[in-house]
Amino acid sequence: MSFKRLWAMFHARNIEFFRDWSALGWNFFFPFLIVAGFGMVFGGNDYTEYKVGVFPSQYEIIHSERTDLPLRFAETRYIRFIGFKSYENGIEKLKHHKIDFLVKAGSPSHEYWVSDSSPKGYIIEKIFKSSLLPDIKNIAEKKEIKGNEIRYIDWLFPGILAMNMMFSALWGVGYVVVRYRKMGVLKRLNATPLTAFEYLSSQVLSRIFILLFTLGVVWFGCDLVFHFKVAGSYFDLFIIFFTGGICLSAYGLVIAARGFSEEFTSGVVNFISWPMMFLSEVWFSLEGSPHWIKLIAKLFPLTHMLSAARKVMNDGATLSDVSPELAVLIFMTLLSIVAGAALFSWNK
Template identity: 50%
Template sequence: MKRFWAVFQARNLEFFRDRASLGWNLLFPVLLLAGFSFIFSGDGRPAYKIGILNQGQALTQVQSPIEQAFRATKHIEFVDYGSEEKALRKLDQHGIDLLISYPTKQYWLNTESPQGYLAEKIFLGSHQNFTRLETNSAGVRYVDWVLPGILAMNMMFSSLFGVGYVIVRYRKNSVLKRLKATPLSAFEFVSAQLASRLFIVMFMSSVVYTGCNFFFDFYMQGSYLDLFIVGAMGAICLISLGLLVASKSKSEELTGGLLNMTSWPMMLLSGVWFSLEGAPQALKTFADFLPLTHLVTGARKVITEGASLADISYHLGILALMSAVFLGLGAWLFDWHTERK
């Protein structure tokens, strides 16, 4: 018991004397709760998302009592569209659950969407004499729509945590201190780490996609080469971010907290699980600063819309710019030593 108590005391003192990790363990839950309270303020995230077609023209007219009452339904988010083509594309991609046109008394349903089935039942409970239409395309299953998000999220965790913890462990074990005595520069070391992790991430992601495609027969409109390039650009950006986070940290606990702070907003706000269509503009603007947003959006456009690299050049450009900034800062701030300053 004395030996047990000695180790128990020593580990507790080690933790509480590490002010960085202690402060992070106290601060992270508060930041997480504050973020959730802001993102899901009010009635929380809507259960259904319904598009209203030609609503821009209809706003000049008096809405019928039925329409006003339907728009007041809780837990349903209404998104206005002026273009039928754009609205139907969102319906195909599960961006919305139902599309309604009040002037023509029509509504469209994606038969592959379980959310759409329930949204239709709610809609028909208060509306009669509307013509039911289905999307003309074969439809994109939810598993096809969510595929880019799941693969990108897996790449994110592998890139951030696979690099961050390794660098910190090297620093704590004095491996970096020994490497500094060699002609190796910080930029060369960081670049080599990036290339190694990029190979691992892309190899594993390709294996996972190929294996799952054998069972699920994924929907694919674009080029597999374009999809690979988008994935590689996103992986480079995320790995560079992981290198930046671990560039100076000497504590694994602190590094874990910083990586969680980096990954959680991306997992929630980058369109991995649900579309940000109709979300507040401030939230969309914040999401544009997250690397995972551009990776998921670019990959999803290639898969579901058949977009080329030129069509998603904006997202590729943002990823390239972020990669250059993260890698440059990571090499500049990189610390070889274990001693705390």
């Protein structure tokens, strides 16, 4: 082994990387965005681990002096109190694991609701009861959750499927097309009778086939173990994932339209996919987050696809019930296809 040749290649690769300002910038800028994003979503120093719903309340986010709850419980650290106007609003969030505990403000018997399948709810219940001691008159009254209780795994599963589709669509369309352009494959295809529309359409259709095939395999395999409950129609779920898959693939076309650097394209894909994954409620609910964070989340197709899928799977909704989400996905798809086709270049 020649140390001189090794050093020459090492030096050349470093020069190549540092001359690529786009790749260099992403390596510094992207981690900062992730840290800043988590800080904004979770409130920086005011990070809250537990979410307690309080009704009735005219405030969305309420402070301890407004809760009309036992003082010791209201002043407990690391609990965020989220106000709901009615019992119906609060219980829906509780059943969908968007809050951990629900309590009625000003109730003499301290009525509360908690999901027996929620570990966080169990902890909050213990804290709530202990805050009433030693006054023997303060006895908390646990109320039964009406309707079918939704397991956390049933709430999480659509998010895992959608996240997998997102990464597969953005990397499988956006990154691959850019790599083909850099390797000169697109330039050679441009010399054939193949049009840009035909090429882009084939990429999207191929990716949709792969997305739905892998989704079916993963669903079948996981269902054998966890026995997921689907309250709605499997056909409706198929339509939702199909529409969402097309939308995500169309996003990939926009990324692929002009990109030439694989490193820069990788940064763009991460810039889109990671915020989408965290703000679209794949892993956790945004309940209690600032209102402007929720508005940003609505700009992502994953948010609308997950909202529709969970309504069908967990609540038994129909396509007409989730028509607003489907309309947004279709609009985003058309917008992305038009932008991708207008910007697409075979060579640059």
